[in-house]
Structures are given as structure tokens and as C-alpha cells.
Amino acid sequence: MRLLLAVLLLVAALPASAQKRIALTFDDVPRGAGAFLSQEDRTRRLIGALRRAGVRQAAFFVNSDKVVGAAEAQRIDAYVRAGHVIANHSASHPQLTATTVDAYLADVDRGDRWLRARAGYRAWFRYPYLDEGRRDVAKRDAVRSGLAARGFRDAYVTVDGYDWALEGRAVAAAAVGKRIDRRALRDLYVETNVGAAEFFDALAVRATGRSPAHVLLLHETDLAALYIGDLVRALKARGWQIVTADEAYADPIAAEASRYETPSAQGTLTEMLAWQARLPAPRWYERNDEAVLDRLFATRVLHEGAP
Ligand SMILES: [Zn+2]
Numbered sequence: 001m002r003l004l005l006a007v008l009l010l011v012a013a014l015p016a017s018a019q020k021r022i023a024l025t026f027d028d029v030p031r032g033a034g035a036f037l038s039q040e041d042r043t044r045r046l047i048g049a050l051r052r053a054g055v056r057q058a059a060f061f062v063n064s065d066k067v068v069g070a071a072e073a074q075r076i077d078a079y080v081r082a083g084h085v086i087a088n089h090s091a092s093h094p095q096l097t098a099t100t101v102d103a104y105l106a107d108v109d110r111g112d113r114w115l116r117a118r119a120g121y122r123a124w125f126r127y128p129y130l131d132e133g134r135r136d137v138a139k140r141d142a143v144r145s146g147l148a149a150r151g152f153r154d155a156y157v158t159v160d161g162y163d164w165a166l167e168g169r170a171v172a173a174a175a176v177g178k179r180i181d182r183r184a185l186r187d188l189y190v191e192t193n194v195g196a197a198e199f200f201d202a203l204a205v206r207a208t209g210r211s212p213a214h215v216l217l218l219h220e221t222d223l224a225a226l227y228i229g230d231l232v233r234a235l236k237a238r239g240w241q242i243v244t245a246d247e248a249y250a251d252p253i254a255a256e257a258s259r260y261e262t263p264s265a266q267g268t269l270t271e272m273l274a275w276q277a278r279l280p281a282p283r284w285y286e287r288n289d290e291a292v293l294d295r296l297f298a299t300r301v302l303h304e305g306a307p
Helices: 002-013 039-052 070-081 101-115 137-149 163-175 182-208 222-237 245-249 252-256 269-276 290-301
Strands: 020-029 059-062 085-088 121-125 131-134 213-219 240-242
Touching: 020 070, 020 182, 020 222, 020 245, 039 070, 039 222, 059 070, 059 101, 059 121, 070 085, 085 101, 101 137, 121 245, 131 137, 163 182, 163 213, 163 222, 163 290, 182 213, 182 222, 182 252, 182 269, 182 290, 213 222, 213 245, 222 240, 252 269
Parallel strands: 020 059, 020 213, 020 240, 059 085, 085 121
Antiparallel strands: none
């Protein structure tokens, strides 16, 4: 807890700068049921909230196997009609360390057959679980070259706030009828993601000497639909500018993606570059930890136990 407090104080002490830029990306589209909204309502609210927040172009990373009917395809089309772009997150969301190179690339190809002809498509690939083969260098390199041969660019992320973990806890609490303090949930979602942006930006500056155009990993959740406007407002208040996914992936840091050398290929590009640069710890955001988020969710959102 003392370390968490220290991190928060450090984040609060960082000077706001107009130079900080970040793009919003949403994975696992079309994602399954959440705690609060129908999936159609989620899409409507998310599109409206992004528009009102002035977010011109976010990226939505699709798992084509989850498109089981017209409703899912219509949700994806609605994001594109609103000006956002879509890209490949594989067909079935496999974990690279748990499958073979051939099966993995076949899954990517299957996802791409669904996506490639659609409006708003970008030839970007986002690794499920941010798993790029971990310690298996041969597998890592085989998939990297397989993706490059198919014309994909690596849709890395530089900022991760574990939004999926908060969403999962909200779903679990709602399923057993617990009372969810929605204001507290909103505040925790916003604070955790803003804290992630500030932490990873400081890490990028230490690792590379500059602040890149960042890519924030989010998921297509009810929390995003409900609180993305609050998150954008909070980011802007801290000096962040929301940029398009196209602009973020045009950043020079993209040249570092798929080239870094680390003992384990996984997670954010920022962490991998920090590791490659042999920066001392902490190289990871303290809230990228389910036990930490568990405690925060239980005490602040469910008002259970002592803080
Ligand atoms: Zn995913």
C-alpha cells in the first residue's frame, strides 16, 4: 500500500505537458455481455461518448469468431461509420505460448478473411494477451516474420491500465447481486487509466529519451461505454491530447516494435523498451496486478473490508 501511495504521489507530481499524445484502442470486439448494458446499447453509448469527447478516430481490434450474427457485424459497422478504424486481433483469441506458429498464423488469416474487405480496415495485428511468444525466441521470430510477410504492422500498445480486470470484477459482483458504487467505479477506472498513461509516459522518456505518441489499451466494455468521456476529460486535464490511431502508429517508436530484444516478449512496448535499455525497476505499472485491483475494487467500489 505504501508503494502504491508513492506511485500515486509521483504521478501527481509529474508536470502536465501539452506534448503528451495518446490514441485510444479497444480490443476483443465484439466483446460479450458486461455488468450493466446490452451490447447494442454499449456500442451506441460508446460511439456517442467518443463523439462528444472529440475523439475523431479510435481503433477497434476484432476477433472474427465472436461475430456470430448480424447484430455483431452491425455493431462493428457502426464503429466504422462513426469514423473509427478496425483491425485484426485474430479470429479466436489464441495465446501464442499455448499454440503452434502454424495454427496461430492460420487463426490470424481466418480473422483477416472476415476483416480485409470491410470499410475502415487497417492491416494492423494486435497480439491476444500481448503474448508475443515470451521466452520462445524461435516462435517469436517465426510469428514476427509471418505477420510481416502478410503485410501486417505490429499494433503494439504503450499504455495498459488492466481495464479488463475492473470490468471482470464488475461482472462478477453484479452476477451475485452485490451493490456496485458506480461513482466509485468510474473514479477507479479513470484514475487507474490516467495513472497508467502518466507512468508509461515517464517510462518511455527514461527508456528512449522522448515522449512518443502513445497507444492506450482498452477493451470494448460497458465501463468504456459509461466512462470514456470522463477518462478523456481527465487525460486532457493532465495535459494529454487525444490523437488518432493512424497518428500514433506513425510515431518513430513504431520502428522499435518487432525489433526489440528482451528475455521475454510480452506486454507493452514501453516495458520491453525499458527492459532492453536495462532501466532499473520499476518497469511496470503497479496496478497491472490483479491482486492490487482486487483490493481497490473491494474496498472502494464494493465498500468491503478495511482499506
Ligand atoms: Zn484480447
